Amino acid sequence: MLTVDKLSAWYGEAQVLREVSLDVAEGEIVTLVGRNGAGKTTLLRCVMGLHGRTSGTMSLLGDDLTALPPHRRARRGIGYVPDDRGIYATLSVEENLLLPPVSGPAPWSLEEIYQTFPRLRERRRFPGTRLSGGEQQMLALARVLRMGSRLLLCDEPTEGLSPLIVQQIGEILRQVKGRGVTVLLVEQNVHFATTVADRHYLLAEGRVVESLDNEQVRAREHELLEHLGI
Amino acid sequence: MVEQAFNGLVSGAFYALLALGLAVIFGMLGVVNFAHGAFYMLGAFGAFVLLDSFGIGFWAALLIVPVLLGLAGVVLERLFIRRLAALDPLYNFLLTFGLALILQDVVRSRYGVQSQQYGRPGLLDGSLNLGLFEYPAYQVFVLALSALVCGLVWLALTRTKVGMIVRASTEKPELTRALGIDVARWVTPVFGFGIALAGLAGVLAAPMRAINPLMGADLIIVVFAVVVIGGLGSVFGSVAAGFLIGLISALGNLYVPALSQTLVFILMAAVLLWRPAGLFGREEGLV
Numbered sequence: 001m002l003t004v005d006k007l008s009a010w011y012g013e014a015q016v017l018r019e020v021s022l023d024v025a026e027g028e029i030v031t032l033v034g035r036n037g038a039g040k041t042t043l044l045r046c047v048m049g050l051h052g053r054t055s056g057t058m059s060l061l062g063d064d065l066t067a068l069p070p071h072r073r074a075r076r077g078i079g080y081v082p083d084d085r086g087i088y089a090t091l092s093v094e095e096n097l098l099l100p101p102v103s104g105p106a107p108w109s110l111e112e113i114y115q116t117f118p119r120l121r122e123r124r125r126f127p128g129t130r131l132s133g134g135e136q137q138m139l140a141l142a143r144v145l146r147m148g149s150r151l152l153l154c155d156e157p158t159e160g161l162s163p164l165i166v167q168q169i170g171e172i173l174r175q176v177k178g179r180g181v182t183v184l185l186v187e188q189n190v191h192f193a194t195t196v197a198d199r200h201y202l203l204a205e206g207r208v209v210e211s212l213d214n215e216q217v218r219a220r221e222h223e224l225l226e227h228l229g230i
Numbered sequence: 231m232v233e234q235a236f237n238g239l240v241s242g243a244f245y246a247l248l249a250l251g252l253a254v255i256f257g258m259l260g261v262v263n264f265a266h267g268a269f270y271m272l273g274a275f276g277a278f279v280l281l282d283s284f285g286i287g288f289w290a291a292l293l294i295v296p297v298l299l300g301l302a303g304v305v306l307e308r309l310f311i312r313r314l315a316a317l318d319p320l321y322n323f324l325l326t327f328g329l330a331l332i333l334q335d336v337v338r339s340r341y342g343v344q345s346q347q348y349g350r351p352g353l354l355d356g357s358l359n360l361g362l363f364e365y366p367a368y369q370v371f372v373l374a375l376s377a378l379v380c381g382l383v384w385l386a387l388t389r390t391k392v393g394m395i396v397r398a399s400t401e402k403p404e405l406t407r408a409l410g411i412d413v414a415r416w417v418t419p420v421f422g423f424g425i426a427l428a429g430l431a432g433v434l435a436a437p438m439r440a441i442n443p444l445m446g447a448d449l450i451i452v453v454f455a456v457v458v459i460g461g462l463g464s465v466f467g468s469v470a471a472g473f474l475i476g477l478i479s480a481l482g483n484l485y486v487p488a489l490s491q492t493l494v495f496i497l498m499a500a501v502l503l504w505r506p507a508g509l510f511g512r513e514e515g516l517v
Contacts, residue, residue: 048408074410086405090397099398100409147410 001026001182002047002151007056009042009206016042018206019056024151029173029183031193034203035228040186041083043203044153047184048080049073060151077104079149083156083186085140087128094124096139100147106179107148116172117142134165141172152176152183158192170196190217190224202227233363234484235477240369242476243376247431248453249460249468250380251424257400257463258420260319261311264326267450268333269299269425273432274441275337278346288351288437295433296426303425307418330447338443345440372434379430380469387465396420400463455498461511471509 002024009017017039024030032040045051047058049070058065060076074080088096097113097120114121117138123131131139137157144152154173158166166189173183173196187193193200194214202210202224217224248270255263276295280286286294306329314321354368387393398406399413407413432446439445452475460471475494482493489496501509 050404050408069412070404070407071410071412074408080405080408082405082408086402088398088401090401091394095394099394099406100411103410143409 001028001061002184003059004043004047005057005059007043007046007054007058009039009046009051010053011042016206017046017054020203020206020208022201022208022211024182024184026150026182027177027180028199029177029185029197031185031187031197031200032203033187033190033193033200033224033228038203039206040203041155044080044155044184044186047073047153048078074100074147074149075103077148077150079104079144079147079152081140081144081152081154081157083159085133085136087131087136087139089127089129091128092125093120093128093131093139096128097143097146100143102146102148104148104150106181108142108145110146113142113146116175134161137161137165137169138172141169145176150182152181152185154183155186156188157185158187158189166192188228190221190228194218231481231484233365234480236360236365236369236373238477238480239473240373240476241480242473243373244431244435244449244472245453245456245476246380246469246472247376247427247434248450249456249472250383250465251427252453252457253460253463253465253468254383254396254427255421255424256457257465258396259307259311259315259322259417261315261322261326261421262319263424264323264450265330265333266326266424266428266453267446267448268330269303269428269446270432270435270449271337271443271446272333273299273429274348274436274439274445275341275346275432276429277433277436278348278441281348288433291436292430292433296429299429299432300422300426304418304422306425307421311421312417334443334447341443343442343444345442348436348441350437368437372438375434376431379427383427384466384469392416452494455494459498459501459508461508464508464510467508467510 004020004022006019006021007017008015008019020039020043032043034040042051046054049065049068060078063076065073065076068076088099091099097110119135120139120142123135128136128139141154141157157169161169170192173185176183185193185197194217197214200212200217201208202212248266252263252266255261273295276298277288277291280291280294281288310325311322314325350368354371356367357364358367358370387396395411395416399411399416403413435445456471456475457468459475460467460469475497478497479490479493483490486493505511
């Protein structure tokens with residue numbers, strides 16, 4: 001589905017990604033684990049085409065993405081859930097859902113969205129940012145589901161949320177996977193990661209240092225948490 | 231006094247139209263368009279030239295001039311503004327400021343500094359009885375049309391798909407691109423539209439204001455104060471502040487004539503001290 005080959009990225013003089021290569025297969029959920037500053041968010045931004053200074057290549061289903069601007073990538077079926085959730089204050093909840101064009105094979109209808117997230121229906125006329133943090137995260141996820149994207153890039157969807165909502169997000173991700181959608185997930189919560197994901201890449205100082213499956217992560221959870229400084 | 235309030239609202243109608251264009255352009259492009267007053271002046275001269283050289287009257291000019299100036303805005307954005315968009319905002323500040331000077335001087339070299347005259351359209355030549363006093367029909371028309379245009383723009387922004395895209399692009403341009411919307415494609419028409427509004431204000435001004443090369447430069451300073459008072463980039467704030475400032479300065483003129491020129495700026499300073507983002511300004515957001 002997604003292939004990243006020797007991707008490097010810079011902020012000014014500082015190199016934040018160093019020849020990162022990774023593959024995500026169709027229907028997989030893969031997490032990026034690593035300390036703050038390891039380059040996880042930058043990696044997602046690069047795949048979305050939002051980072052200016054990069055080298056290396058990226059492709060989606062065999063089509064080269066590298067030269068495409070962000071909106072063309074989105075229309076190829078990449079859905080982006082940014083780390084700040086990206087909810088518009090000047091758009092109502094429903095407008096937040098309807099803003100992006102449908103750009104994938106299996107978009108959710110508004111009705112399906114509202115059945116899965118009843119709270120969003122109740123609040124559909126409210127400004128997007130009047131929702132609670134957890135509700136905003138649901139809205140950000142619902143938005144890319146309505147787009148029907150093949151590949152979701154989710155940047156720490158569980159950060160700062162209550163265990164109950166984290167559990168809900170896990171259910172949604174499993175449901176999404178059941179429909180054949182691929183997910184690349186930035187996640188600090190290692191335990192949560194093993195409950196939803198198939199594989200994990202460990203990033204450190206802009207490099208992929210290890211590729212781990214769930215068994216390996218569980219076996220080394222203590223060591224990984226120490227590495228992450230949690 | 232009621233009559234003076236009405237005069238204020240008519241001035242406010244011009245402030246509102248100009249501030250609205252400035253706000254939409256600033257919101258979408260992040261450009262403070264210093265040439266806005268010059269386009270207002272071109273609007274008035276456009277109406278004058280259409281009548282003087284081509285015999286085309288007010289009603290047709292009301293349509294033709296904004297369209298032509300809007301197209302000029304599109305060309306300006308495509309050729310110049312866009313190229314400087316990625317750089318320090320100061321570059322577009324200098325570009326539009328320089329353009330304003332050039333436009334003023336080109337018009338001055340052709341028509342001189344003397345004011346031109348433009349008659350009221352026949353249909354609106356008389357006056358209306360508003361109960362308490364007689365008021366020129368043309369001024370009533372200006373007030374009504376300006377309110378109508380501002381209202382329509384407000385509806386378009388809040389109720390239509392295009393308005394939704396403009397709001398989203400203004401609030402979070404980068405994310406909006408990542409969600410599949412070609413933001414750059416919308417920038418040009420929005421700039422052209424803002425300029426067209428300045429042109430419309432210019433045509434409306436022709437029959438009731440002195441038409442001269444500096445008419446825009448004189449007005450735009452007040453309009454900038456209006457935009458700041460309303461909240462930079464806030465469409466609703468700009469329009470509301472436009473009418474409000476028109477009203478307040480007219481009444482101020484009546485009661486404290488000595489302050490007539492400075493009242494707006496005193497208000498601006500007061501509002502900035504009290505609410506630095508302006509009366510209706512938010513950290514982010516166009517409406």
